[in-house]
Amino acid sequence: MITWAKMGRLQPKVSKMLTNSIQKDRVAHAYLFQGSKGTGKLSVSLLFAKSFLCTNRNGVEPCQECKNCIRIESGNHPDVHLIQPEGQSIKKEQILHLQKEFTYTGLESNQKVYIIENAEKMTTNAANRLLKFLEEPSKETVAMLLTENGQSLLDTIRSRCQILAFQPLNPENMRQRLIEENMTETTARLMSALTNNLEEAITLSQDEWFANARKLVIQLIEVLQNKPSEALLFINNQWMDHFKDRDALQQGLNLLMIWFKDIVYEHVENDAAIVFINEKERIQKSTYHWSKQQATSALTYILEAKRKLVANVHPTLVMEQLTLQIQR
Ligand SMILES: [Zn+2]
Numbered sequence: 001m002i003t004w005a006k007m008g009r010l011q012p013k014v015s016k017m018l019t020n021s022i023q024k025d026r027v028a029h030a031y032l033f034q035g036s037k038g039t040g041k042l043s044v045s046l047l048f049a050k051s052f053l054c055t056n057r058n059g060v061e062p063c064q065e066c067k068n069c070i071r072i073e074s075g076n077h078p079d080v081h082l083i084q085p086e087g088q089s090i091k092k093e094q095i096l097h098l099q100k101e102f103t104y105t106g107l108e109s110n111q112k113v114y115i116i117e118n119a120e121k122m123t124t125n126a127a128n129r130l131l132k133f134l135e136e137p138s139k140e141t142v143a144m145l146l147t148e149n150g151q152s153l154l155d156t157i158r159s160r161c162q163i164l165a166f167q168p169l170n171p172e173n174m175r176q177r178l179i180e181e182n183m184t185e186t187t188a189r190l191m192s193a194l195t196n197n198l199e200e201a202i203t204l205s206q207d208e209w210f211a212n213a214r215k216l217v218i219q220l221i222e223v224l225q226n227k228p229s230e231a232l233l234f235i236n237n238q239w240m241d242h243f244k245d246r247d248a249l250q251q252g253l254n255l256l257m258i259w260f261k262d263i264v265y266e267h268v269e270n271d272a273a274i275v276f277i278n279e280k281e282r283i284q285k286s287t288y289h290w291s292k293q294q295a296t297s298a299l300t301y302i303l304e305a306k307r308k309l310v311a312n313v314h315p316t317l318v319m320e321q322l323t324l325q326i327q328r
Helices: 002-010 012-023 041-053 067-073 092-103 124-135 169-180 185-194 198-205 209-227 227-241 246-267 278-289 291-312 315-326
Strands: 030-034 080-083 112-116 140-145 162-165
Touching: 002 012, 002 041, 002 169, 012 041, 012 162, 030 041, 041 067, 041 112, 041 140, 080 092, 092 112, 092 124, 169 185, 169 198, 185 198, 185 246, 185 278, 209 227, 209 246, 209 278, 209 315, 227 246, 227 315, 246 278, 246 291, 246 315, 291 315
Parallel strands: 030 140, 030 162, 080 112, 112 140
Antiparallel strands: none
16 A cells, blocks of 8 residues: 555655645645556555545545545545546547536535646647636645646646656666566566666566577676676677667667676675675675776776767677777
8 A cells, every 4th residue: 555654655745745735724726646567556556545635644644444535546536537538639529528627516615626647738729728727726626637748737737836847767766666567686686776767667677678689698698607708609690680770779788888897896795785695606606707996997887888889880890899908
C-alpha cells in the first residue's frame, strides 16, 4: 500500500507540499503534476484523493480502511473521476461528461476530485472546455492534471494550476521500482545504472539487441584479458557489426564503463556498488588484469571515446583507439 511515508522517500518535495496543504487545510483547486513516466504521478494523485476524502485520517495518512479509501483504491469512488485518453486524445465530450457529473451533489459530501492523465493529449476543444471549468472552481473540488510534458498545455490552463515537478528517480529508488515491476535484482541493477526513465528501463530489459550488447561487452573483456592480440579483429568483426550507429555504440560504451567501475569497486571491496553482481567471478579475474589505477584510467579513456563520438569522429576509429588504450 502506498503511503505518504513511502512516497516521501521517492518524491520528497512534492510529498511535502501536498501533505502540508492537507494539514493546513489549504488544498488548491487545481494541480499540475509534471514528470517523466514512472515518477509516481498517478500514485500521488490517488493518495492525495484518499487523504482529501478519508473519514478516519491519521495525521496526513489516509486510513486505507474506510469506505472512501477502499473505493478510491479499487477505482470506483463516485466522487473521484479519472480521465484518460480515449484512443489518441482526450476529447471535449469527456470533459463535458465530467462537468455534468460534477453538477450533481456528491453522495456523501460535496468534495470531488478529478484526475486527468496525459493531460497534454487534450484536444484544443477539450482544453478550452476544461479551462471554463477551472475558471469557476467550486470550493470543494480538486483537479489534478498529470503530464509528461507540461509545456504542451495551454498557458491559460497552466496559470490556473499549482505546478509540481516530479523528479526522476535516483538509482536506488529506480532499482526498487524495477523490482516491484518484477524485474530480477541483477537486471534492475544494470537498468538503474543506465537510465532513470522507468519505461526505457523496462523496454531495454526486454530487448534482444541489448541482451546481445551485454554479451559482447563481456566477450570484449575476455578477449582483452586472454587474447589481446585479437582485440582489434574482434572489434572489426563482431563489435562494430552489432553497434552499428553512434547511439548504439554509446550504449555499448556505457556498458563497458559499468564493467570498469565494477572492477574499481571490487578492488576497494565495495560489493554493494557492483552492478554486474551475477558476473562476480569474471570481475574478480578482471581485477588481476587491471589494477585499480589502470581501471580508473580505462574509465577516463571510455569517457574520452564517448566525447569523440559526439564530436563525429569515425566510430570504428574511436573504438580501435579505445581498445589499444585499455589493453595495457
Ligand atoms: Zn480512510
